[in-house]
Amino acid sequence: MEFTLFLIRRILWSLLVLFGLSIVIFVIARAMPGDPARLALGPRASAEQVTQLREELGLNKPLVQQYVLYMEGLAEGDLGKSLLTRRPVNDDIRETFPATFELVLSTITIAFFLGVPLGVLASRFKDRWPDNAVRFVSILAAVTPSFFLALLLQILAGYVLHILPTTGRLPHNIGFVADMTGLVTVDALLRGRFDVFLEAWRYLLLPSIALMAATMGQIARITRSSMIDVSSQDYIEASRAFGVPEPVRLFKYMLRPSFVPPLTIMGLEFASLIGNAFVVELVFAWPGMAAYGVRTILQKDLNAVMGVVIVSGVFFVVVNLVIDALVGFVDPRVRIRGRRA
Amino acid sequence: MSESLLSIRGLNVQFSAYGRSQQVLHDVSLDVPAHSQVALVGESGSGKTVTMKAIMGLLRDPPARILSGEIRYEGRDLLKLPPRERKKLNGTEMSMVFQDPMSSLNPVFTIADQLGTILKYADRRLGRSRSGRERMARVLEVLAQVRMRDPERVAASYPVMLSGGMRQRVLIAMALLSEPKLLIADEPGTALDVTTQAQILKLLKDLVADRGLALLMITHNLGVVRETSDYVYVMNKGVVVEHAPAAELFSAPREDYTRSLIAAVPRLTGGMRFGSAGARV
Numbered sequence: 001m002e003f004t005l006f007l008i009r010r011i012l013w014s015l016l017v018l019f020g021l022s023i024v025i026f027v028i029a030r031a032m033p034g035d036p037a038r039l040a041l042g043p044r045a046s047a048e049q050v051t052q053l054r055e056e057l058g059l060n061k062p063l064v065q066q067y068v069l070y071m072e073g074l075a076e077g078d079l080g081k082s083l084l085t086r087r088p089v090n091d092d093i094r095e096t097f098p099a100t101f102e103l104v105l106s107t108i109t110i111a112f113f114l115g116v117p118l119g120v121l122a123s124r125f126k127d128r129w130p131d132n133a134v135r136f137v138s139i140l141a142a143v144t145p146s147f148f149l150a151l152l153l154q155i156l157a158g159y160v161l162h163i164l165p166t167t168g169r170l171p172h173n174i175g176f177v178a179d180m181t182g183l184v185t186v187d188a189l190l191r192g193r194f195d196v197f198l199e200a201w202r203y204l205l206l207p208s209i210a211l212m213a214a215t216m217g218q219i220a221r222i223t224r225s226s227m228i229d230v231s232s233q234d235y236i237e238a239s240r241a242f243g244v245p246e247p248v249r250l251f252k253y254m255l256r257p258s259f260v261p262p263l264t265i266m267g268l269e270f271a272s273l274i275g276n277a278f279v280v281e282l283v284f285a286w287p288g289m290a291a292y293g294v295r296t297i298l299q300k301d302l303n304a305v306m307g308v309v310i311v312s313g314v315f316f317v318v319v320n321l322v323i324d325a326l327v328g329f330v331d332p333r334v335r336i337r338g339r340r341a
Numbered sequence: 342m343s344e345s346l347l348s349i350r351g352l353n354v355q356f357s358a359y360g361r362s363q364q365v366l367h368d369v370s371l372d373v374p375a376h377s378q379v380a381l382v383g384e385s386g387s388g389k390t391v392t393m394k395a396i397m398g399l400l401r402d403p404p405a406r407i408l409s410g411e412i413r414y415e416g417r418d419l420l421k422l423p424p425r426e427r428k429k430l431n432g433t434e435m436s437m438v439f440q441d442p443m444s445s446l447n448p449v450f451t452i453a454d455q456l457g458t459i460l461k462y463a464d465r466r467l468g469r470s471r472s473g474r475e476r477m478a479r480v481l482e483v484l485a486q487v488r489m490r491d492p493e494r495v496a497a498s499y500p501v502m503l504s505g506g507m508r509q510r511v512l513i514a515m516a517l518l519s520e521p522k523l524l525i526a527d528e529p530g531t532a533l534d535v536t537t538q539a540q541i542l543k544l545l546k547d548l549v550a551d552r553g554l555a556l557l558m559i560t561h562n563l564g565v566v567r568e569t570s571d572y573v574y575v576m577n578k579g580v581v582v583e584h585a586p587a588a589e590l591f592s593a594p595r596e597d598y599t600r601s602l603i604a605a606v607p608r609l610t611g612g613m614r615f616g617s618a619g620a621r622v
Binding site (some may be wrong): 113233234235236237239240241242243244245248252255257259330331332333336 | 369376428429431432436437439440441444445446447449450457458462463466483499501502512515536
């Protein structure tokens with residue numbers, strides 16, 4: 001009941017935020033220098049052709065009218081046509097979004113399951129060598145640019161060791177189409193193609209690692225400092241005095257109260273990676289939405305840019321909603337205070 | 342004098358950090374006979390908390406180091422026990438009532454979960470076993486013993502849902518879970534208002550009396566001592582400066598320090614402090 005109310009309130013707020021976002025991006029995209037029609041038709045098109053396309057696209061209408069027209073389409077779920085691919089933006093996004101989503105999902109999962117234990121380890125051995133090692137690795141991971149790491153991994157694993165594929169999502173000859181969820185790993189499992197599942201992971205691994213490093217470093221550092229804060233609390237001393245064994249203390253009594261900061265970071269990273277994955281997507285020729293978004297921005301493909309931004313925005317909102325619900329689950333104080341407020 | 346339940350002899354403890362060290366306990370000796378209520382009194386920094394932590398085996402080395410002395414519990418020197426044997430005693434033979442009800446309970450687990458976990462591992466250390474349901478029954482029983490009107494509701498609550506006084510009673514329940522013989526209370530109720538504190542002290546006193554427990558009360562407040570203890574040790578700067586039966590200590594304090602502590606007790610009856618002109622009415 002309370003949760004439903006909370007959810008409704010959050011969704012209404014999110015719609016407002018998305019509405020604001022759509023206006024800002026709409027204006028910015030049109031204020032950028034360059035003529036979309038000219039860019040789409042190339043330098044050799046005649047002035048008449050360009051004018052004709054501008055009229056087709058409605059670019060000669062007042063800005064407000066253009067926006068209303070766009071929003072009318074959006075209300076029906078139509079994101080318009082891409083000038084770059086000459087296809088509906090809906091189709092482009094339906095094709096590229098799952099690839100990015102799968103990449104980011106595996107990235108975050110790996111980052112989380114490496115980062116949190118590393119943070120716990122570091123806090124347990126504070127100022128001793130395991131802590132120093134974790135701190136060194138996480139700082140290094142946080143400052144290494146993803147493109148550098150991507151190239152390094154590609155050279156190492158692909159060209160020197162020949163153990164992992166370096167480009168694409170699946171081999172061309174495998175004859176598998178992810179037509180259910182769009183996530184190759186999930187679809188492969190749903191269709192019982194375990195071979196495809198493993199193959200898909202081989203392709204996912206390198207880009208995920210390249211993309212994961214910074215996030216893992218962040219999560220490890222946040223978990224460490226959060227755990228250290230909690231470890232000096234009276235209730236931890238109390239559990240020690242009552243003889244609760246150390247593993248229980250560490251992973252139950254300390255980790256759960258420390259969990260909110262890493263969880264929050266994870267949500268923010270999850271959402272921002274959707275847009276920021278493009279460098280890694282370009283290096284690994286990963287057919288994702290982030291790379292698509294960058295291509296369309298460079299081409300001033302207005303509808304596609306709007307489409308990518310809106311989908312990312314919705315995704316951001318949804319992820320944060322999920323994270324908020326998780327935070328409430330992990331920390332009852334948040335739940336109870338919310339109820340009183 | 343009969344063999345004490347807890348007996349400390351010549352305890353010397355030193356803290357070191359950044360290459361400097363400071364001795365914080367000098368030759369501390371004290372006795373807690375079975376079924377008796379003993380108070381250890383002193384101002385902040387007098388060494389009473391370090392003494393308590395040494396008894397409970399909570400001192401971290403480093404920075405703390407026990408230089409010499411012995412802490413005997415039922416004749417066995419706790420400092421010489423193997424760690425496994427030492428750990429068996431915590432929460433089972435001797436338990437602590439923690440000071441601050443606001444910070445001594447884990448905010449993200451229910452009371453039932455926290456008490457249940459403590460009981461589970463206490464049982465395990467003692468080689469007993471209890472089913473989840475039996476554990477829960479024991480938790481509710483103890484909550485009822487600390488005069489919770491609705492033990493089920495309290496057990497299902499998170500600490501934030503309880504008042505300070507209720508949380509303090511939960512902390513007492515925590516200490517009673519495995520029926521210890523010695524209760525060490527670290528200024529219970531200091532964080533509460535005066536009325537609630539008085540209730541808590543009364544409850545503690547009754548529980549100790551009913552069960553015939555030994556109580557070591559650590560406090561800076563002589564008013565609390567008068568309420569709860571038969572015998573008093575006064576500590577200052579890491580040294581036990583005076584010890585005497587409570588009545589004797591209050592009527593004829595020998596040390597200036599004790600006198601100043603007695604003078605510092607706020608009195609609710611009005612008038613002036615001891616020793617000032619207006620007091621001799």
